Each structure stands twice: as structure tokens, then as C-alpha cells.
Amino acid sequence: MSEQPVQGQVITSQLIASLAARTALETPGVLRLEPTIQGFLARLGPAALQNLRNPGSQNGTYRHDGVTATISDGTARIHLDIATDIAYTALNVAETVKHRVRESISHTGLTPGRVDISILAIEPQPRTKLS
Structure with missing residues (x-):
């Protein structure tokens, strides 16, 4: 019997960010992630060089x-800036996102830490045009 090595993947902060974003966007009531000026400026600062050298x-x-x-130290912390649909209660959406993100992180083998949600906009969902 030959032993096949188990292929592993390193869980990076970039992968966790992607997982959190996807999980949030799949949550009913979330319209989109909201990029902020503060986030943009933070990416231009000293951390930007680190992200270019080692993206996550x-x-x-x-x-x-x-x-x-x-x-x-094996714990993943997340901060999300989101826009929510006015048809949903924003607090319920934020709590659902928080729960789902923590659950998704737990499947990676990391310990879910703090998950902060900032709701930056509450607006009606855009209507799709009928042809």
C-alpha cells in the first residue's frame, strides 16, 4: 500500500478576506461591499508594500x-463595510452576516475572532430592466 501525501494549502489573510466577502455578498439583504476612502488610504500606506510583497x-x-x-496566532478577525437593502432590517442583516462569516472561518481550521460589520448605506435594491 503506497502512502499518498496529503496536499495542504496555507490559509492566508487574503483567502480569509475573500471568504468573508463572498459569504457577506451571499447573505440576503446585503447589496454590496462598500470600499471607503479610509480603506483606500490604508492600502496606499506602508501595508501596501507588504501586500505587494506577500499578498496575504x-x-x-x-x-x-x-x-x-x-x-x-490562528485567530481570524474580520471587518466588513456593507450596503444593505432597505427591505431588510439592517441590524438583522449585520447579525446574520456576522454569524455566517464566523461559521465560514471555522471551516478553515482557524478560530473565528471578532467580526465587525459597518453598515455604510441602506437603500432600495436596484430594479432590473425588463426587456
Whole structure:
């Protein structure tokens, strides 16, 4: 019997940010992630060089358009800036996003840490044009 090596993947802060963003966007009531000026400026600062050299690491922070993921000592912390649909209660949407993101992180083997949600806009969902 031959032993096949198990292929592993390193869980990076970039991967966790992507997972959190996708999870948030799949939550009913979330219209989009909201990039902020503060996030843009943070990406231009000293952390930008780190992101260019090493786009996401096992220990470190990754920021991108409305999501920040930080991994430290096996714990992942997330901050999301979102816009919600006015047809949903914003607080319920934020709580649902928080719960779903924590659950998604737990499947990676990391410990879910703090998940902060900032609701930057509440607006009606855009109507689709009928042909």
C-alpha cells in the first residue's frame, strides 16, 4: 500500500478576506461591499508594500474594497463595510452576516475572532430592466 501525501494549502489573510466577502455578498439583504476612502488610504500606506510583497499571510492583515482580514496566532478577525437593502432590517442583516462569516472561518481550521460589520448605506435594491 503506497502512502499518498496529503496536499495542504496555507490559509492566508487574503483567502480569509475573500471568504468573508463572498459569504457577506451571499447573505440576503446585503447589496454590496462598500470600499471607503479610509480603506483606500490604508492600502496606499506602508501595508501596501507588504501586500505587494506577500499578498496575504498566515499572520498579518489584508485589506481590499470593504473587507479587512487579520490573522494572528490562528485567530481570524474580520471587518466588513456593507450596503444593505432597505427591505431588510439592517441590524438583522449585520447579525446574520456576522454569524455566517464566523461559521465560514471555522471551516478553515482557524478560530473565528471578532467580526465587525459597518453598515455604510441602506437603500432600495436596484430594479432590473425588463426587456
